[in-house]
Amino acid sequence: MPSLRIVRVHDLSVPGSLSRVSWKLSRTVLRGGTNSNVGPLLGQRTGKAKQPYCFEVNDGALFAFAGVWDRWKDPNGHWIKSCSILTTTPNAVTASVHDRMPVILDPDCYELWLDRGMQNMRVVSDMLKPYDARMMRSYPVSSRVNSVANDDAECSTPTQATPVQTQTTLF
Numbered sequence: 001m002p003s004l005r006i007v008r009v010h011d012l013s014v015p016g017s018l019s020r021v022s023w024k025l026s027r028t029v030l031r032g033g034t035n036s037n038v039g040p041l042l043g044q045r046t047g048k049a050k051q052p053y054c055f056e057v058n059d060g061a062l063f064a065f066a067g068v069w070d071r072w073k074d075p076n077g078h079w080i081k082s083c084s085i086l087t088t089t090p091n092a093v094t095a096s097v098h099d100r101m102p103v104i105l106d107p108d109c110y111e112l113w114l115d116r117g118m119q120n121m122r123v124v125s126d127m128l129k130p131y132d133a134r135m136m137r138s139y140p141v142s143s144r145v146n147s148v149a150n151d152d153a154e155c156s157t158p159t160q161a162t163p164v165q166t167q168t169t170l171f
Contacts, residue, residue, distance in 0.1 A: 028069050031063075063104050066105050066128060085103075086103040103127070103128050
């Protein structure tokens with residue numbers, strides 16, 4: 001059986017682009033937060049390597065990403081399940097590391113986001129904004145987080161950022 005595939009849906013911050021996301025897709029929330037070892041990790045390129053960063057909400061509290069999911073049968077009759085994390089423009093905390101950030105829902109919006117009857121695009125669009133940067137912090141973490149074999153608290157332990165390497169010779 002194929003596993004669930006998660007991808008990011010970009011550019012929902014552009015006015016009108018939410019209309020490109022089918023209302024047939026079901027809205028979902030995906031758990032995030034360092035307490036679950038699934039903080040939103042983004043990499044900043046430093047030479048050939050990427051420095052991963054952990055972004056926390058409310059000092060490491062659990063939170064929810066806005067997502068959409070669907071399932072359909074492929075030509076061979078096998079069910080394909082897919083899930084997408086929605087992204088938006090970065091806030092002040094994430095902008096120095098990446099040009100996008102996952103949509104982190106305000107806890108007061110969870111029920112409304114999951115309400116299948118809510119199809120007012122303006123209301124839904126208002127939930128897809130950058131999370132309040134004053135409620136977030138970021139810090140560099142070890143590159144060991146880049147391996148699925150590592151699934152422990154050490155993955156979200158703060159570390160020193162890898163210094164940017166400058167090229168001193170041409171060859």
